[in-house]
Amino acid sequence: MKRVLLALLVALVARIALADGLIIVENPERVPGHFPFAPLEVTYHHVDVEIDDRVAVTSVDQEFRNPGSVRTEGTYLFPLPPGAHIEKFSMDINGTQADAELLPADKARSIYEDIVRKMRDPALLEYTGRDAFKVRIFPIEPHGTKHIKIRYTQILKEDAGLTEYTYPLGTEKFSSRLIPDVSVKVTIKSPEALKSVYCPTHNAEVKRHGKNEAVVGYEERDGRPDTDFKILFSHEKSDVGIKLLSTHPQEGEDGYFMLMASPGAELGDVKAAAKDIVFVLDTSGSMADHDKLSQAKKALDFCLANLKDDDRFNIVRFSTEAEPLFKELEHPTKDRVTSATDFVKGLKPTGGTAIDDALATALKCRQSDDDSKKRPFILVFLTDGAPTVGATDEDQIVKRATDRASDVRIFCFGIGNDVNTHLLDRIADATRAASQYVLPDEDIELKVSSFYDKVKEPVLTDVKLTFGGDGIRATQLYPSSLPDLFKGETLLVFGRYRGDGAASVKLSATRDGKPVDFAEDVHFASKETTDDFIPKMWATRRVGWLLDEIRQHGESGEVKDEIVKLSRQYGIVTPYTAYLIMEDEQRRNVPELSRTFKELEGDAFARQRSHEFYDSTLDEAKAQSARHGPQAVANAQNYGQLKYGADAHAAQVSGGLEKNVAGIASAATTQPGYRATQNYTQQVKVVNGRAFYQNADTWSDSTQQVKKDLKQKTVRFNTDEYFALLRDHPSAAQWLALGNNVDVVIDDTLYSIRDN
Secondary structure: OHHHHHHHHOOOOOOOOOOOOEEEEOOOOOOOOOOOOOOOEEEEEEEEEEEEOOEEEEEEEEEEEOOOOOOEEEEEEEEOOOOOOEEEEEEEEOOEEEOOEEEOHHHHHHHHHHHHHHHOOOHHHHHOOOOEEEEEEEEEOOOOEEEEEEEEEEEOOEEOOEEEEEEOOHHHHHOOOOEOOEEEEEEEEOOOOEEEEEOOOOOOEEEEOOOOEEEEEEEEOOEOOOOOEEEEEEEOOOOOEEEEEEEOOOOOOOEEEEEEEEOOOOOOOOOOOOOEEEEEEEOOHHHHHHHHHHHHHHHHHHHHHOOOOOOEEEEEEEOOOEEEOOOOOEOOOHHHHHHHHHHHHOOOOOOOOOHHHHHHHHHOOOOOOHHHHHOOEEEEEEEOOOOOOOOOOHHHHHHHHHHHOOOEEEEEEEEOOOOOHHHHHHHHHHOOOOEEEEOOOOOHHHHHHHHHHHHOOEEEEEEEEEEEOOOOEEEEEEOOOOOOEEOOOOEEEEEEEEOOEEEEEEEEEEEOOEEEEEEEEEEEOOOOOOOOHHHHHHHHHHHHHHHHHHHHHOOOHHHHHHHHHHHHHHOOOOHHHHHHHHHHHHHOOOOHHHOOOHHHHHOHHHHHHHHHHHHHHHHHHHOHHHHOOHHHHHHHHHHHHHHHOOOHHHHHOOOOOHHHHHHHHHHHOOOOOOOOOOOHHHOEEEEOOEEEEEEOOEEEEHHHHOOOOOEEEEEEOOOHHHHHHHHHOHHHHHHHOOOOOEEEEEOOEEEEEEOO
16 A cells, blocks of 8 residues: 555656657547547667767667557657757668658647647647658558667767767657657767766666766666656866856846766776775674575675775674674785685674674774875675664764764665664765665665675765855755765766856865865856756755755754745655645645645545655654664655755656555556556656646646736637747747646746636
């Protein structure tokens, strides 16, 4: 039942994307609840991109299936990516080369509007203002398929040292069924060394192949992508690449920025530091459950095999007492690694959980000679329980660990549901590290080895940022305490700023025990830019930190009010924030028609579960007993994802809750039609910088609650007045594309678009 409620409460928040190709069918068989002009299914969609310097060649391979019983015909439309200037374009349909017609934006718009008038569905209006390619497709046999291959070349733009590639994946939401197989692979080759490589929109994997090449991969099964796939990358000669993007959406308010810093995959003059590392492994009796100790052993074997020759290491196993393998840190010679492997192999699960003793023993491995002071000191701490032996008070353990570990990074892995989440999170946060949780059905070996692969080569420690420039002030940076910088990784910092114009950024850090500085000239925008994901990502991180503040220390009126304001404005909807928004609107007596979650308020069971999720956060602040168990682990994961998530997808599934709802969410949407299933996971969208909330068949602009003295005007959908409004305000096209009933604020007027 809990999974069902999570599926109802999690918000799928996504900016309506521009599109790749879709087939618009004439006189289609209607699919209940689906877009009337697109009844076909997409059976697979594969994208392969080769970027060489700034020339991008995109190859698309997709197949459509006619699920109906009638032969039909249609038009394949490919709205071009934003800003694309296509050098070459070719199309293959079932092995036959097809001639496509290029439609300039005005002709493409005419086609979209004609479809809106005929089909009474405005979804295609979001492509207004884009050129498009068009080709006729006939016949489309009943239960038959059309295999389409597209290849196009475009020149990418570089701005302030950053190059952006966008693949518009959005039309896959028009598939009448979930798509079994979606994949995007982007290979980037550069004549200069690549520095930052970042995908802000999807949970994509970045693999480096030397200093000049990187591969970005994304896969999805049984889904409906509806967001542009975007990649940002930089290439430059400096040792540490620093790049800044900024946007200023609202006049009179602070702007938003994102800073990226990376040493790249090949380090030039910046060498990966030799490190001291201690692996601290829980061998208490509970580690026998679910094969936890066996998996942890395999993870340690991977870490041991990947130690660098100039590293030094030790292993501390603990249960009722702590026991180090070596008397002091040792270099990973063949004999010592063999001894360590044998030691790990022989470990047995027995006894209690002496966490305080384990951390103290591990920290004593730190040596005081000059060489040790130059080395990053890392603990990898794996446990499946709360402390039961020795010191058990959370505050006392945290204080002891952090007092001893002023320049140590303690990465914590909580295994299972019985860990004290506050203890692990507080230790990790205080030491500029991170905590992760491995659920009972997850692979410990995979998580630990994946983590170690990222942090095995530290480059810079004690990282700090300072900003210079006349009148420029950077505030509310997240994360506020910056982590160390590792080879091939990108540091992401989101923040607010006042002022605009030319400025500078200095990154100060420690390398080989000595201070180093890296500087970059940057520019803070004075107006809105196309980087509209930045405010959402900043707000998501701030909401995560504020919610965690309540989790750690209890609630206050000021913190709750800010969470509500940010969540409603940016569409950051989780079970926790949904409850706070409903509570706030009831307290303020907001008219029912203007409320954010009218349907959720009427669902007594779901509303109660949302309340319980928030109450669990308050309980954790009051009692240590509430800080372990399945709900506490879920809270820790969700808040961690909100605080540190690197992509918009993580934000739009409410901080990691998608893992808990994937099965239910997929089952709930397998019936025909993208719009057939009305549940809370589909009822909020962030479009062109604004959050819209759906109740019944109406999408409501969240800004109407904060804008004063709005005029009100009703416009009938699909009338001459409706299209005149669209022509007068072309920027409203994406908002109007939400549906036939939309409440949207344009200038000083609240327009109520109504279908009847």
